[in-house]
Amino acid sequence: MNDALRALIEALERDGALDAPQRLRERIEALDRLDAWMPAAAGDALLQRAQTIRQRLEAIDAAQFGALRQAIRRGEGRDALLHWWRAGGAAACRPGDGYDWLDELVGGVLPFGEPGEVSALAPEMVFYQPTPARHVLDLLDRLALSGDDVLVDLGSGLGHVPLLTAICTQARGVGVEIEPVYVQGARACAQALQLENARFVQGDAREADFAIGSVFYLYTPFTGTILRNVLDALRGEAARRAFRVCGFGPCTAALAAESWLVGDGEPAPGRVAIFRSKG
Ligand SMILES: C[S@@+](CC[C@H](N)C(=O)[O-])C[C@H]1O[C@@H](n2cnc3c(N)ncnc32)[C@H](O)[C@@H]1O
Known part of the structure; x- marks a missing residue:
């Protein structure tokens, strides 16, 4: 488990472009993977690195969510939200009650x-x-x-x-x-x-x-x-x-x-x- 977490941390630390606005989906999915593995992380150093990445990605997402809220208040929420829905493959709506x-x-x-x-x-x-x-x-x-x-x-x-x-x-x-x-x-x-x-x-x-x-x-x-x-x-x-x-x-x-x-x-x-x- 620690090896998988270490590999993920190293990949995320190397991927500076993950901070770009258009990589919102990848950031959310990376945070999900970090959340799944962090509880099993042994060793303060590894956990500290995971938490640093998490804080970085969460701060970027929070700013983007705030911008989406502003768009909704301006009456532009439809286009803003549908942009992400379409980017995620809207036409192929995955059946079932699982979340993503x-x-x-x-x-x-x-x-x-x-x-x-x-x-x-x-x-x-x-x-x-x-x-x-x-x-x-x-x-x-x-x-x-x-x-x-x-x-x-x-x-x-x-x-x-x-x-x-x-x-x-x-x-x-x-x-x-x-x-x-x-x-x-x-x-x-x-x-x-x-x-x-x-x-x-x-x-x-x-x-x-x-x-x-x-x-x-x-x-x-x-x-x-x-x-x-x-x-x-x-x-x-x-x-x-x-x-x-x-x-x-x-x-x-x-x-x-x-x-x-x-x-x-x-x-x-x-x-x-x-x-x-x-x-
Ligand atoms: C499966 S959730 C669906 C929530 C929402 N419709 C959605 O799709 O996001 C069912 C909801 O129905 C509410 N509920 C159950 N019985 C109800 C009733 N007799 N009248 C009004 N709401 C009820 C529950 O509290 C719960 O929030």
């Missing part, structure tokens, strides 16, 4: 504030886990939202989906989340980034205002009777007007089984599935 460097980038840019203590969830409510950033950007690209759209994330956690909707599209993003600490973090982020088209409602998704959404998003936020109640409410809404419903993770199978929904476009295994209400 783009999540580190988005996590570094979005200022959620200090995390507080969260409460235990009731049965059938699924713990927080954000949708990987590449899937959110891939979804927003496929949805092609207009300024008339309202995307409602049912069980929005810290709000990545509504926040990225507000940053990257003309649409409004609304998050409905039962855990007050997450809602507080999402609101703090929207305020810090001056995102007027992102809004967060604290409450149970069963009580959500289903009349406002043109697109509903669910990353398996709940199961069983709660999911049934929410799908029934959406079906009731679909009797009045058309909208889209998007699913990621295990809840996608439940959406696919709804007779009032039809798949929109090519099936995308391991990616977010998009459905249309039949009306």
